[in-house]
Amino acid sequence: MTYKIAVLAGDGIGPEIVAQARKVIDAVAEKFNHQFDYTEALIGASAIDAVGNPYPDETHELCMNSDAVLFGAIGDPKYDNDPNAKVRPEQGLLKMRQKLGLYANLRPLEPFKSLLHKSPLKTELLEGVDFLCIRELTGGIYFGRPQGRSEDGNTAFDSCVYTKEEVERIVRLGFEFAGKRRKKLTVVDKANVLATSRLWREIAQKMEPEYPEIEVEYMFVDNAAMQIITWPKRFDVMVTENMFGDILTDEASVISGSLGMLPSASIGVHTSVFEPIHGSYPQVAGQNIANPCATVLSAAMMLDHAFGMKKEALIREAVDKALEAGVVTEDIADGKKAYSTSEVGDWLANYIKNV
Ligand code: IPM
Numbered sequence: 001m002t003y004k005i006a007v008l009a010g011d012g013i014g015p016e017i018v019a020q021a022r023k024v025i026d027a028v029a030e031k032f033n034h035q036f037d038y039t040e041a042l043i044g045a046s047a048i049d050a051v052g053n054p055y056p057d058e059t060h061e062l063c064m065n066s067d068a069v070l071f072g073a074i075g076d077p078k079y080d081n082d083p084n085a086k087v088r089p090e091q092g093l094l095k096m097r098q099k100l101g102l103y104a105n106l107r108p109l110e111p112f113k114s115l116l117h118k119s120p121l122k123t124e125l126l127e128g129v130d131f132l133c134i135r136e137l138t139g140g141i142y143f144g145r146p147q148g149r150s151e152d153g154n155t156a157f158d159s160c161v162y163t164k165e166e167v168e169r170i171v172r173l174g175f176e177f178a179g180k181r182r183k184k185l186t187v188v189d190k191a192n193v194l195a196t197s198r199l200w201r202e203i204a205q206k207m208e209p210e211y212p213e214i215e216v217e218y219m220f221v222d223n224a225a226m227q228i229i230t231w232p233k234r235f236d237v238m239v240t241e242n243m244f245g246d247i248l249t250d251e252a253s254v255i256s257g258s259l260g261m262l263p264s265a266s267i268g269v270h271t272s273v274f275e276p277i278h279g280s281y282p283q284v285a286g287q288n289i290a291n292p293c294a295t296v297l298s299a300a301m302m303l304d305h306a307f308g309m310k311k312e313a314l315i316r317e318a319v320d321k322a323l324e325a326g327v328v329t330e331d332i333a334d335g336k337k338a339y340s341t342s343e344v345g346d347w348l349a350n351y352i353k354n355v
């Protein structure tokens, strides 16, 4: 069987890091005799530049007709400081998530031993940390309407909206994942202030009796932000709404030593998307120095979640060995020799082929 992978490299460092993930997938294919078929398509600023639309219909068609999507990054500073820009690269990502029904974003946090010293947090706080943040991805304040400006321009508004169905399916996923792990679920909300959070809490509480083996705790998001860096070991599975999840996982990335190390999987109704949690890092685009590990590890999640291949453990092992061997990009090189993006990709692919 041939697995069809849609490749949306996007902007900035996207093409460079996705190229390394492909090398690694190809190495897995060679070693284990799998067939992967890649088709590239446009998204983000590069799609705006080419066809005026950050998520063109052809890209959506391709995603719908693929077995998985490998995604790089989007964003371009030329749009960031233009308050009048009508289309923005980020709309491409949001549209893709919405049209593919990707309501859950899985962000695992399991630091590599050889990187513990890179984190600004104390090593003893980090040893044994292994938690999964499940971020709701197609609702809340990112998508709620109305959103906009008053006619005189002096007032702006966003709306945080959640329906019972949206909350139920993501919270259920939280219980299910907790059941497969250490059986602890933390529901993060701001139920002391927000109506949507009170709905989340009500729904989670109603679901509790269906999962008697799971220990559930409810935590306000401000407290969660503090607990993530003062006692990250306490978490197993965390489930939260879209914007809280966005913010908390960037914060939690300090646990792994670099934002360049964190993968994610976006799953839901249609084809799943595998994407690093970092952005397009336009400052170094094209310089072959960006860390490809988050994308490589996202490819590992793709093999596991989309194709049921447990060989992904080997990719994580390869990354671990590269870190130990000091074959790393400058963000984690610690002042020692830094390898280029493609050198790291080559090393990982070789490791997999020869191990
Ligand atoms: C992420 C990013 C996106 C988000 C941006 C680029 C729209 O920060 O995937 O975490 O906020 O979801």
Ligand code: MN
Pocket: 246, 247, 250, 277
């Ligand atoms: Mn983010």
